[in-house]
Amino acid sequence: MTVSILIFLPLLAALALLFIKGEAVKNIALLFSLVELALGIYFLTQYKADASLQFDVDIPWIAKMGIYFKVALDGINIIPVILTVLLVPLIILTTFKHQYEKPSAFYALILFMQFGLMLVFTALDGFLFYIGWEVALIPIYFICGMWGGENRVKVTLKFFIYTFAGSLFMLMSIIYLYLQTPDRTFDIFEFYALKLNPLQQSWIFAGFLIAFAIKMPIFPLHTWQPDTYTEAPAAGTMLLSGIMLKMGIYGAIRWMIPIAPVGFFEWQNNPLWLAIAGIVYASIIAFRQKDGKRLIAYSSIAHVGLIAAGLLAWNIQGLQGAMIQMFNHGLEVVGMFLIFDIIERQLKTRDVTQLGGLAKVAPQMSIAFLIIVLGSVALPLTNSFIGEFLLLNGVYRYNMWMGIVAGLTIILGAVYMLRLYKNVMQGETNSLTATFTDITISEKVVLGVVCLFIIVVGVYPQPVMHLTEAAVTNLMNSVNVKIADALLHR
Amino acid sequence: MTTLIIIAILPIVLLYLGLFKAHKLLLPVTIAGLLLALGSAIWQWNNGAVPIYHDMMLFDNFSVAFSATAIVSTLLILMLSKGYFERISNNVAEYLAIILFSLAGIIVMVSYYNLSMLFIGIEIMSVSLYILAGIDKKNFASNEASLKYFLMGAFSTGFLLFGITLIYGATGSFNLEAIRDWAIAHPRGINPLFHTGIILMIIGLCFKVGAAPFHFWTPDVYEGSPTLITAYMSTVVKMAGFAAFLRLFSVSFGPLADFWMPTLLVITIVTLFVGNLTALYQHSFKRMLAFSSISHAGYLMFAIVALSAGSGNAIFMYATAYCIASVIAFGVLILVQQQLGGDHFECFNGLSKRNPFLAAVLTIAMLSLAGIPLTAGFMGKFLMFTGALARFQVWLVVIAVINAIISIYYYFKVIIAMYFRTAEHDELTVPGYYQFVLGVSALATLIIGIFPALISNRI
Numbered sequence: 010m011t012v013s014i015l016i017f018l019p020l021l022a023a024l025a026l027l028f029i030k031g032e033a034v035k036n037i038a039l040l041f042s043l044v045e046l047a048l049g050i051y052f053l054t055q056y057k058a059d060a061s062l063q064f065d066v067d068i069p070w071i072a073k074m075g076i077y078f079k080v081a082l083d084g085i086n087i088i089p090v091i092l093t094v095l096l097v098p099l100i101i102l103t104t105f106k107h108q109y110e111k112p113s114a115f116y117a118l119i120l121f122m123q124f125g126l127m128l129v130f131t132a133l134d135g136f137l138f139y140i141g142w143e144v145a146l147i148p149i150y151f152i153c154g155m156w157g158g159e160n161r162v163k164v165t166l167k168f169f170i171y172t173f174a175g176s177l178f179m180l181m182s183i184i185y186l187y188l189q190t191p192d193r194t195f196d197i198f199e200f201y202a203l204k205l206n207p208l209q210q211s212w213i214f215a216g217f218l219i220a221f222a223i224k225m226p227i228f229p230l231h232t233w234q235p236d237t238y239t240e241a242p243a244a245g246t247m248l249l250s251g252i253m254l255k256m257g258i259y260g261a262i263r264w265m266i267p268i269a270p271v272g273f274f275e276w277q278n279n280p281l282w283l284a285i286a287g288i289v290y291a292s293i294i295a296f297r298q299k300d301g302k303r304l305i306a307y308s309s310i311a312h313v314g315l316i317a318a319g320l321l322a323w324n325i326q327g328l329q330g331a332m333i334q335m336f337n338h339g340l341e342v343v344g345m346f347l348i349f350d351i352i353e354r355q356l357k358t359r360d361v362t363q364l365g366g367l368a369k370v371a372p373q374m375s376i377a378f379l380i381i382v383l384g385s386v387a388l389p390l391t392n393s394f395i396g397e398f399l400l401l402n403g404v405y406r407y408n409m410w411m412g413i414v415a416g417l418t419i420i421l422g423a424v425y426m427l428r429l430y431k432n433v434m435q436g437e438t439n440s441l442t443a444t445f446t447d448i449t450i451s452e453k454v455v456l457g458v459v460c461l462f463i464i465v466v467g468v469y470p471q472p473v474m475h476l477t478e479a480a481v482t483n484l485m486n487s488v489n490v491k492i493a494d495a496l497l498h499r
Numbered sequence: 500m501t502t503l504i505i506i507a508i509l510p511i512v513l514l515y516l517g518l519f520k521a522h523k524l525l526l527p528v529t530i531a532g533l534l535l536a537l538g539s540a541i542w543q544w545n546n547g548a549v550p551i552y553h554d555m556m557l558f559d560n561f562s563v564a565f566s567a568t569a570i571v572s573t574l575l576i577l578m579l580s581k582g583y584f585e586r587i588s589n590n591v592a593e594y595l596a597i598i599l600f601s602l603a604g605i606i607v608m609v610s611y612y613n614l615s616m617l618f619i620g621i622e623i624m625s626v627s628l629y630i631l632a633g634i635d636k637k638n639f640a641s642n643e644a645s646l647k648y649f650l651m652g653a654f655s656t657g658f659l660l661f662g663i664t665l666i667y668g669a670t671g672s673f674n675l676e677a678i679r680d681w682a683i684a685h686p687r688g689i690n691p692l693f694h695t696g697i698i699l700m701i702i703g704l705c706f707k708v709g710a711a712p713f714h715f716w717t718p719d720v721y722e723g724s725p726t727l728i729t730a731y732m733s734t735v736v737k738m739a740g741f742a743a744f745l746r747l748f749s750v751s752f753g754p755l756a757d758f759w760m761p762t763l764l765v766i767t768i769v770t771l772f773v774g775n776l777t778a779l780y781q782h783s784f785k786r787m788l789a790f791s792s793i794s795h796a797g798y799l800m801f802a803i804v805a806l807s808a809g810s811g812n813a814i815f816m817y818a819t820a821y822c823i824a825s826v827i828a829f830g831v832l833i834l835v836q837q838q839l840g841g842d843h844f845e846c847f848n849g850l851s852k853r854n855p856f857l858a859a860v861l862t863i864a865m866l867s868l869a870g871i872p873l874t875a876g877f878m879g880k881f882l883m884f885t886g887a888l889a890r891f892q893v894w895l896v897v898i899a900v901i902n903a904i905i906s907i908y909y910y911f912k913v914i915i916a917m918y919f920r921t922a923e924h925d926e927l928t929v930p931g932y933y934q935f936v937l938g939v940s941a942l943a944t945l946i947i948g949i950f951p952a953l954i955s956n957r958i
Contacts, residue, residue, distance in 0.1 A: 071952050143872040154919045162919050170907050177900040181893075184885050 084480020182216030210272030224257030228287025319400030327403020334396030517592020644723025659703025665696030817879030
C-alpha cells in the first residue's frame, strides 16, 4: 500500500459522483470520504514515528523534464494529511441539512479539492507540489462562486486572483531551483542539497513567502480572507479555513525554510513581525464584528498569525507547536463555523446583536459551543493550550518582546470569544431566538467529534506530539547546520 | 513534400466538385484529403530530412510537427463549418478551396529553407486570407475587415520584402544557412544593410503574427470576419507565423542575437501589456479573444527572445494548446451567436444551466488559455517561463507573471457569466459534429496537460 491510494481515491470518487443524480449523492460522497478516512487511519497505525519517508511512490511522470510522481508520508506531513481525511467527512456531514442545487457537482468538487490537498501535502516533487496547489484552488473557487452569498462573484474573483498571483511567484522560485540542479530535476531533496548564495536564497525565499503568506494569510496580505469566508457557503468556509490555509503553513515548513535556509535567516525578522502585528490587528478587528462568521474569520487570522510566528521563530518548541496547532485550529474552526451555519440556517441571521438566550432553547449546542470556545481561547486541558503554549514559548525564545506582544492573543481572544458566547447563548431569548431548535443527529456527530478531540488532545497530547517529533528535530537540525555553515563562511 | 502536394491539389478537386454541384461531397472530400495529408506528414517524422530542391525547402521534424498541428486545427475548424458557409452564400466550394490554398501557404511557411520560399509562403497564405476575411460580402464589418487587412497586410509585406532584399544585398544569398555563415564569417563590420534588413523583417513578421505595436489590424479584422474565419486566422495562421519567425531567427540570425534581442524584448513586453490591458475592457467575447490573441503572441515571443535548443518545443507546445483552446472558444461562440444573436458576455449568462456540456468545455478552454495546471495551456506557459529563466530573463518572467494574473480577470469573466449568473434563455442545442469537435478538443487539452510528453518530443 502506498500513499497514492489516498491521493487518487478522492479523484475517482469525484468523477464517479458526476454520474449520480438525486439525493443519494450526499450519502455516496460521505461513504467515499469515510473510506478515505479509514485508509488514513490504517496508514496512521502502520506509520513509524521516525524521520523516514514511508509508503512512498517514485515513478517518472514527465521524465524528460525531470518531473516525477514522488509522494510519501513522513513526520512533516502526517498531521495535515490526517487532518484532511478527518475533516472532509465531517464537512460533508455538515451539509446534510442543506439543499444545494446540483448536488452532484457540489460534492464532486469537494472531493476533487481533497485530491488537490492530498497532492499538496504528500508531494516531494516541486512540479507536483505546484500542480496540487492549483488543483486545490479551482474547486474551492467554484464552490464559493456557485453556492456562495450575494457578493460572491466579486469576492471569489479577488480571492482567486490573490492566490493565483502568489502561486505564480512560487512557480518562478521552483523553476529557478530546477534550473540550478545539476541534472535538472524537481526533486525536493535535490533542492535541499543545492548550494546557493544568500542573494539567490533570499529571492527564492521571497517567491515562496508571497505564496504562503497569501494562503495563510499573514498581515497585510489577508484582505481577501474575511470577505471570502463570509460569502462562501458554510462547507466552503470550513474547507478554506480548516484545511486549505494549512497548505501555507505546511509549505513554509517543508519547502520555504529548508530550501532557502540562509535567505530565511537573513529576513526572518520581517515576516515574524508582520505575523505578530497581524495577531493584534485581527484580534482588535474581531472585537468589533457583529457578524458571527466575520468575527470567526478575523479570529482565524489571529490564530494562524500565531502559528506562523511560531514556525518562523524556527525552534523545536515553535515548530512542534505549529504542527499540533495546525490540527487543533482545523477542528475548532470547523466547529465554530458549523455553529454559525446552524444558527444562520434556522434564524436567517448571523448578527450577534440579534441573538441571545440560545442556551435555553438549545442546551446541547450550547455545551458544544462552550467547549469549542474554551478550546479556542486556549484554556488549560483543551487542545489549543498545548499548541499555543508551545508556540508562544517558541516565539519568546526567539525574542522576548515578540513573545510578549504575541501573548496578547490569549487575552484578546478570550475577550472576544467569551463575549461572543455571552451574546449568542446567554441572556434571555427574544422573539427570534425562541423559535430555535436544538441540533440534529448529523450535527451532533460533527460537534461531538470536534469536542472529543478538543478534550482528548488537551488532556493527553503526547501521541500527537510523538508523531512529528523525530522528523521535526531532524529537519530543524539539517537547516540549522546549513545556517551555521553560511555564517561561518561569511 | 507529399503533404504539400496533397494540400495543393485538394482545393482544385474541390473547385471541380463545386462546378459539378456535388455539394454533399465537399466536406467529406476535404476531410479525407486533409487526413491523407496528415498521414503523409506524420510519415515524415524522424526521417532524417535534408534540404531539398536546391535548399529551398526542409521537411524536418520541426516542419512535420507544425504542419501536423496546422492540419489538425484546420480539420477541427472545417468540421465545424457544416452548414456554416451555406448561410453566407452558395459558393461553399470556393470558400473551402481558399482556406486550403492558405493552408498550402502555411505548409510552405513552416518548411522553407530559403527566404524566397518564406515570402512565397506568406503571400499564398495572406492573399487567401484577404479574401476570406471578406466572404460575407453583404456584411459591412466583413468588408471593412477585408479591406483593412488587405491594405495593412500589403504594406507590411512591403517591409518584409524590403528586409529580404537588403539581407540579400549584404550576404548575396537567400539561403538560411548561407546567411548564418556569412554572419559568422564577418563578426566585425557587419554591413549596415544587414542590420536594417533584420529590423525590417522583424516589422514584417510582427505584423503577420499580430505583435504590438503592429497589432492595430487584429481586433477589427478578427471582429469583422466571419467567426469561423477568425478562428482559422487566430489559430493556424498565427502559429504558422511563429514557426516561420522562429526558423528564421534560430537558423539565420542566431549569431546576431545581441543586436535584435533588445528590440524583440521591448516588442514582447509591449505586446503582453497591450493585449492584456485592452482585453480587460472588452464587452464582446469575440473582441476579447482578439485582444487576448495579441497577448498570447507576446508569450509566444518568449521562445524567440530566449532562443535555445528548446525554443521549437516551447512554441510548439504553447501554440498547440492555444490552437485547441481557441477552436473550442470560437466553436462555442458560433453556437451562441447563431442561437442568441450576440457575442456579449451577457449572452453567456447561465450557460451552465442551458447547456452544461458547452459550459464545461468552454471552461476547460478558458482555464487552458489562462494557464491553469492540468491543462495544455499551463504546460505551454511552463515551458516558456522555464526557457526564459534559463536565459536569465528574470524580469521578463516577472512581467509575464503579472500579465498572467491580469488575464485571469477577463478569462474568468466568461466562467463567471456561465456558472455564477442566471438568465432567462432557452436551452441551446448543440449539433452532433459540434459535440464531437468540442469534446475531442477539450479532452485533448486535458490529456496534453497531464501527459505533455505525448506531443513534445524535442522537435
